[in-house]
Amino acid sequence: MSTLTATEGQVLPGFTRTFTRADLVRYAGASGDFNPIHWSDGAAAALGLPDVIAHGMLTMGTALRVVTDWTGDPGRVRSYYVRFTKPVVVPADGGTEVQFGGTVTKVADGVATVSIEAICDDTKVLGAAVAEVILG
Amino acid sequence: MPISEDHVGRSYPATAPYQVSRAKIAEFAAALGDVQNPAYAGDDPVAPPTFAVLLSSAAWDEMFADPDLALSLSRTVHVDQRFAWRRPLRAGDEVTATLTIEKVRARGATAIITIAVDLATTDGEPLCTATSTLMHTSEVAA
Numbered sequence A: 001m002s003t004l005t006a007t008e009g010q011v012l013p014g015f016t017r018t019f020t021r022a023d024l025v026r027y028a029g030a031s032g033d034f035n036p037i038h039w040s041d042g043a044a045a046a047l048g049l050p051d052v053i054a055h056g057m058l059t060m061g062t063a064l065r066v067v068t069d070w071t072g073d074p075g076r077v078r079s080y081y082v083r084f085t086k087p088v089v090v091p092a093d094g095g096t097e098v099q100f101g102g103t104v105t106k107v108a109d110g111v112a113t114v115s116i117e118a119i120c121d122d123t124k125v126l127g128a129a130v131a132e133v134i135l136g
Numbered sequence B: 001m002p003i004s005e006d007h008v009g010r011s012y013p014a015t016a017p018y019q020v021s022r023a024k025i026a027e028f029a030a031a032l033g034d035v036q037n038p039a040y041a042g043d044d045p046v047a048p049p050t051f052a053v054l055l056s057s058a059a060w061d062e063m064f065a066d067p068d069l070a071l072s073l074s075r076t077v078h079v080d081q082r083f084a085w086r087r088p089l090r091a092g093d094e095v096t097a098t099l100t101i102e103k104v105r106a107r108g109a110t111a112i113i114t115i116a117v118d119l120a121t122t123d124g125e126p127l128c129t130a131t132s133t134l135m136h137t138s139e140v141a142a
Helices: A021-031 A041-046 A056-063 A065-071 B022-031 B049-064
Strands: A011-019 A077-084 A096-108 A111-120 A126-134 B076-085 B094-107 B110-121 B126-137
Touching: A011 A065, A021 A056, A021 B022, A021 B049, A056 A065, A056 A077, A056 A096, A056 A111, A056 A126, A056 B049, A056 B076, A065 A077, A065 A096, A065 A111, A065 A126, A077 B049, B022 B049, B049 B076, B049 B094, B049 B110, B049 B126, B094 B126
Parallel strands: none
Antiparallel strands: A011 A096, A077 A126, A077 B076, A096 A111, A111 A126, B076 B126, B094 B110, B110 B126
16 A cells, blocks of 8 residues: 555645436446435425435545545545535436535544535535545 | 434344445446546455445335334435444445434424444444434324
8 A cells, every 4th residue: 555645734636527317327226225306307396306416425425536536545534424415406408517626624643634525506515524534 | 103312222133244246336436436446446346435325225224114213214304424434345245234323303393313324244343334314304293
């Protein structure tokens, strides 16, 4: 395993992902979460949602790539927390862009704390998203 | 009777053993849009960290099927999620998940429920704890 170091304030490379309905169907199959609010217009409307919404866990899992793209080794991730503050609405046509980024906010005792951002339409869709990464 | 503080501490039998496979790891990584990380490919891959949700959701099913709690997934909002890992899940691991109700705050028809799902190998090695806060709204008789 190669050595990994971090400094407080370090900005990790971010990325943008466009979520389409096909991505939601793919994640439903991969995760086993077939809640119809993630693929059915009728089910979403019945709950008063503007449209089908992405799985919170899909956004959470995608956002962690900010960390694992940096570490290379996913086994360095010790913990990960998010609040699902706002749904990512995904219309039938086109898709919805979400920008992901991260900043090292603390380095102590061989562990880096990374604050993760996921932004859709200028609004945070994940709140207080934090991962702990084992350095060394 | 809806869910209440009385149900704190209740846990459910471990889920049936689930064998993590290379194919499922590749499928899950692709669903996350992560096809570049070599850790998820090859002969001895690890699973993406949030792969743990596959196991924890099986344990959720047990709780939602408990008639004592009168819970409905369609009236449940996933408020937050935490994972704490001891090591990554690997292809070949035989994993079970055990759910415990840790906290319930009920007010009127709304309950805030904290559940912890412990993932372990069938040999008893702890792998991960997945902790979730759920907000559940009961159907209220008019």
